[in-house]
Amino acid sequence: MTVALTTVPPLRTQQDGPSLAELMTALPVATLVVAPDNRIAEANVRAETLLNMARSAIVGSDVARTIRMAEMGARFDIWHSNKPIAAYDVKVHAGRTAEMEVDLMIAPIIDHEGWRIVSLHTQSQARKIGHRGTAGGARSAMGAAAILAHEIKNPLSGIRGAAQLLESGNGGRDTALTQLICNEVDRIAALIDRMQDFTTDRTLECHPGNIYPLIDRAANIAAAGFASNIKIIRRYDPSLPFAVINDDALVQVMINLLKNAAEALEKSDEPRIRVETAFRHGVSVVVGKGKGSAVLPIEILVIDNGPGVPEHILDHLFNPFITGRRDGQGLGLALVDKLVRDMNGFVQYSRDQEAGESTFRILLPMGMP
Structure with a gap:
């Protein structure tokens, strides 16, 4: 008679804590475990949903093919780096989904060379913590400052010229008042000059x-x-x-x-x-x-x-x-x-x-x- 030997897994108790598989399932963001050869070794349920692929199709696939960077120049060596990488608001083609904008986080696993955790956030964490993926705010300020500078500086120069003519025409009797006008015009012009810091895209000398x-x-x-x-x-x-x-x-x-x-x-x-x-x-x-x-x-x-x-x-x-x-x-x-x-x-x-x-x-x- 042949006896089939089976290995009985050890009984788990509540004190043992959750298993790795349970932790992966519970993670609230799409998460992948990537091996040193860039093959995906594990994927959680959120990743299946985001990539529109079954776990069986994700595991074993090349991560660079599964998550394709839409901006070719941004591909560099993102999948061949052993450093932590945070890519905010980047466009990717993920799995079978259309192009989407995500925050992509890559974290090396300590003491396991080449192994990495990859997470994809579809609701931009960058915006939640106050970081912008684009300089849209600065560009808006540049446009607003340019308009204000143009519309305000021209009449200011006219006001200053009129004050100087007034001073010369009355024999200097109202010098204090005309000087006050000139000083205030100069102060407002200086404020406009500071706002014009927004109106240039020139590179700072660093x-x-x-x-x-x-x-x-x-x-x-x-x-x-x-x-x-x-x-x-x-x-x-x-x-x-x-x-x-x-x-x-x-x-x-x-x-x-x-x-x-x-x-x-x-x-x-x-x-x-x-x-x-x-x-x-x-x-x-x-x-x-x-x-x-x-x-x-x-x-x-x-x-x-x-x-x-x-x-x-x-x-x-x-x-x-x-x-x-x-x-x-x-x-x-x-x-x-x-x-x-x-x-x-x-x-x-x-x-x-x-x-x-x-x-x-x-x-x-x-x-x-």
Whole structure:
């Protein structure tokens, strides 16, 4: 008589916790496990739905064929990199579905060389945390500023000329009043000049530089003025290498973020702002439009313990003329977005409800001294 031997799996108890298969099934986003040879080793139910393919068809397929980048220039080596990659708002052909826009996250599995977890978010996490895949906000601001500059500067020059003629025609008797008119016209013209920062797509002249003197300059300006009653805490990574920056642009970015934080803290009992820096190994993003990837390891954080950004403006936080303040102009964060992009970095917003803190995070490329 032949006895068939069977292996009885060990009994599982509630204390054992969920299995890997159960965890994969429960994940709320489409998730794939990719082997070193780029073959898909596992796929959850969300992935089957998103790709419009059965698990049996997904497992064993080449991930580069299953998830095809619509922008050829963005393909570079996305499936042959051992670094974490975040590709925001990229267009892909996924499985049997039509072209779609997703956030694509690739994370290496520690201690298992070549193995990766791939997740696809169809509802853009980039927009939820305040990051834009395009510079639409900055472009809108550029257009608005150009129109305002054209429509306002011409009559201003006429007003100034009329004041000067008035002064010369009455023998200088009303010099104080005419000078006041000229001074106010000059002040408004200077404001328009600042708004014209939005009206150009010229590339900033960037160079490898030490960010700390620039951050300190902005923090000192804040402490001496608009944030004089707020505790500003500085936590710097002393080993941070140089970043590729434009000095004036970085100072302006930091001042705007510090001012934004200070305004958010006006009604806080114990207002605090933390400025932190760190080096983030392996942080890469896909910049789109055929530009490939960018490595952005230099991190600057501006953190405040205010109430956070109102929910209704989160999706448009970096657009011009969007503000949660009654007396706000809504240009500060739009300029931050433009200047950081001009330095080939990006800025994003997030909220930690548990800690009660809001964070603006800047990522910049590294430069050699």
